[in-house]
Amino acid sequence: MNRTLALGLEAFSNTLYYVLVGVLVLAVLFGIYLMSKVEKAKTGNRISAVAMALAIILTLVKNAILPVWILYVCLAVGLIIGLILAFRVKMIEMPQMIALFNGFGGLASAIVGGYALFGIGSGADSFSRIVATIAFEIGIITFFGSLVAAGKLHRVLPQKQITLPMHKIWLIALFAGCVFGIMLSFFSSVDPIIVAIISFAVSTGFGLIFALGVGGADMPITISLLNSLSGVAASISGLAIGDALLVAVGGIVGASGLLLTQIMCKAMNRKLFDILFGGAKHTPQVKQNVEKTPEPDKEKVEEKETLDPVSLAKTAKDVIIVPGYGMAIAQAQHLVKQLADYFRDNNARVRYAIHPVAGRMPGHMNVLLAEADVDYDDLYEMDSLNDDFKTADLAVVIGANDVMNPAAREAEGTPIYGMPILNVDQCPNVFVFNYDLKPGYSGVENPLYSRKDGLYLFLGNASETLKDFLNKL
C-alpha cells in the first residue's frame, strides 16, 4: 500500500501540483466573481466549496498523508459540527454565527503558525520563524476579536463600547508588543516558547481590547475586517509552512475582505482607522438639538393633522416602509408584509427602504425580508429613494432607530455622527412601530421621537402592535 502510494507520488510532479493550484485559485476567484451577481451567487458559492474540497484532497495527496487516519476523524468531526451549527442557526443570528466561524478559522491559523514557530512543518530559518509568529499573532487576534464580536452581537456582552482608561495607549502598547514578539522570533537564540508566550499574551490583549472598544454600530465593519484578517493569517501561515495554495487563497480572502470592509466603511461614512483606534470615542450624553429637526412640509401636515392613523393609512398613496433589526427580533416580517399588501390593495405604491447596514450587516435585512417572502424588487437602497421621503404620504418605521436618527446629521461626537441616514424625518407622516423610545444599538437618543406633528408612535412588541393596527384597518 505504502509503496504504490510512494510510486504514485513520485509521478506526481511539482509542475502538475502548481498547475492544479492555479486551477483551484482560478475556480475560487470565479466563484467570488459569481457571488457578486444575484442570480449566480448560489452557483458561485458552490464552486468555491467544491474548489475547497478539491484543495483538501490535493493537499492530502501532495504531502503523502492520505493514510493518516486521525486527520479524517478530525475532518469528519469538524464537518458534522459545522453542518449542525449552520442548519440550526436562525437567519436573525447570522452575523454572530459568521463572526464565530471566523474566530474558528483564526484559531486554526494560530495553531498552524504556532507549530511553524517550533519548526514543525516549516524550516528553522529566521524567515520561517518571523512569518510563523505573524501568523500566530494575527490568528489569535482574529480568534479573540471574533469571539468578542460574536458575544456583543449575541448580547452576551454589553453592546456599548467598553474602553479602558487610556484605551488608545493600551492598544498602541499592545500593538508594539506584537511587533516586539515578531522581532524576538528573528533571533534563533531565543527559545520559541518565550516568543510564543509573549506573542500569545500581547495579541490576546490586543484582540480583546480592540474588539471591546468597538461600538455596536461599527460591529459589521469589525467583523468584515476580522474576516479579512483571518484570510491574511491563513495566507501567512501558508508562507510559514510553504503551501502555495494556502498562500494564494488566503491572500484572495484577505484582499477582497479588505475591499468589502472599505465599501462598508463608505456606506457608513466611517474611517477604518477611527474604528480601530477610536475606542476613545465615547457614547456621550451629547445634548441634542431637538428643534433642529427639519420641519416637514407645513401645509401637508396641517391638512392631515386631524386624521387618525387608521384613516391616514387608508388614504396613503405612497408609502415607504423602513424595516429595522427590531422587526426581526419581534419576528414581525410577515405582518409587515401583510401591512404592505393592505396598502397595495388600496392602490398605494409601497417601497421598502433598506439602509446599507439595516439589520446587523449590509444585506442582512434583505436576507430577513427574503425569508418573509418580500419581493426584492420592492427593496430600495437608501440612495435611490432617500429624496422621496419628502413627497411620500407615509413612512412606516418598524423596529428601526439608528438608521433614521437625525442626530447622525447634527450631534457631533456621537458614534453615529456622519453616518448617512434615511430621511424619515422629512416625511410628513411617520408611523413608528418600535419597542420603546430608548436609544438604539448605537446608544444615541433619537430626536425624531419628540417631533410634534405627523408622528404616530405604536410602542411595544412590533408583532402585537402591528397585529392590533392591522385589525383596526
Add this chain to the structure above:
Amino acid sequence: MINNVPSLLHTPLMSGMNALSGITVLGALVATSVAISGQNPILSGFLGGLAIIASMINVVGGFTVTDRMLKMFSRKEKHHE
C-alpha cells in the same frame, strides 16, 4: 470585482469569503501530520486536531450558511416568474 456588488449580497459574500478563509485547514492538515510523528505526539495531536476541527467548522459552516441565505433569494425569483 468586489466593488460592484449590490449591497444585498454583502452579507452572503462576507460569509462566503469567511468560509474560504477556513482554507487554513490545509495548513492544519500538513502541520498536524508532521507534528504527530514528532516528539510529544499527544499534545501536538490534540492541538492539530483542534485546528483541523476548528477550520473545518469554519469551512463547512460558512459555505452552508451562505448557501442557505442565497437560496432564499433565488426562491423569491422563482416565485416572481
